Amino acid sequence: MKTFKLVGLEIERKVMQNKKFEELPLEGGLIINREDGENRWLIEALLDKQYLELFEPLLQQHTEIHLLATISKKANVPAKIFGNVKSITVLEEHISILIDGKIGRGSSIEEAESILGGLLSKGLEGDTLLKEFKTELHRRKKNVRNTSV
Structure with missing residues (x-):
């Protein structure tokens, strides 16, 4: 297993008829690659207690979250994760949420490979290739928050 610092977390919420990602202000967090061959990850997020009312029903109803x-x-480009809340620990001022999930289609590595392949097929190379690759990565990073997972 490999452990990484979680620096940003957003949850998909339904607002009217649209789905939109809401950023959760982290007090701290870790994300662990289980390296189990199934692309499963564990997320531990430390959040303000106000988010207890958001996560309790998700835990009780075993609702999949995006x-x-x-x-x-x-x-870094955010990873799309589909998962379930496994536990909630209430602390003095915060809650600790444990989420078991899988990285969804279009993970950052696969997406980068796809972008690079497309640019190479256009015949780009050298500095032009690098510039277009960075531009496309940044464009997709902005768009990932505006589309449903």
């Missing part, structure tokens, strides 16, 4: 988890650095 998340965007940013790992290690805020500049």
